[in-house]
Amino acid sequence: MKREASNGPLPDCAGKRFAIVSARFYAELADWLTDGARRALADCGATDVDVYDVPGCFEIPLACRNLIDTDRYDGLVALGVVIRGETPHFDYVAGECARGIMDVQLSTGVPIGFGILTTENAMQAQERADPSRGDKGYEAAIAAATLVRIASGVARAGFRT
Numbered sequence: 001m002k003r004e005a006s007n008g009p010l011p012d013c014a015g016k017r018f019a020i021v022s023a024r025f026y027a028e029l030a031d032w033l034t035d036g037a038r039r040a041l042a043d044c045g046a047t048d049v050d051v052y053d054v055p056g057c058f059e060i061p062l063a064c065r066n067l068i069d070t071d072r073y074d075g076l077v078a079l080g081v082v083i084r085g086e087t088p089h090f091d092y093v094a095g096e097c098a099r100g101i102m103d104v105q106l107s108t109g110v111p112i113g114f115g116i117l118t119t120e121n122a123m124q125a126q127e128r129a130d131p132s133r134g135d136k137g138y139e140a141a142i143a144a145a146t147l148v149r150i151a152s153g154v155a156r157a158g159f160r161t
Helices: 027-043 057-068 089-108 122-129 136-151 154-158
Strands: 017-023 048-054 075-083 112-119
Touching (some): 017 057, 027 048, 027 075, 027 136, 048 057, 057 075, 057 089, 057 112, 075 089, 075 136, 112 136, 122 136
Parallel strands (some): 017 048, 017 075
């Protein structure tokens, strides 16, 4: 079922190439997020989508940078889950992952949809990752697709000046 983005029609990404980088630390959640991202990119017309697995969220920024360096992809989608625990590990992993992804985007100009869930507990993560509830993988891929269209100049007509 083709959906609309929260702010209007889905971007047309026919002929665009995407990579999904999925942190596998929480495998079931990673599968849900990846499924959502794949559906979103298909809804946008993208047919060339590769999926790369990494152990956890801390590895995502470097994986994204390495994939961008191949010059194969127009956009990426970064997916993963960090659940708060009893140690400060959450703060380091979540913060450095977010900063690293932003640094990679800004230094390369290649859009990366941010689908890193940072939750207080597993129940919140499940709600956000589940395709029938939060479907945050879908949303992250729509963000990447939208930025790819902006980068190519096609979406400019839809913005206010």
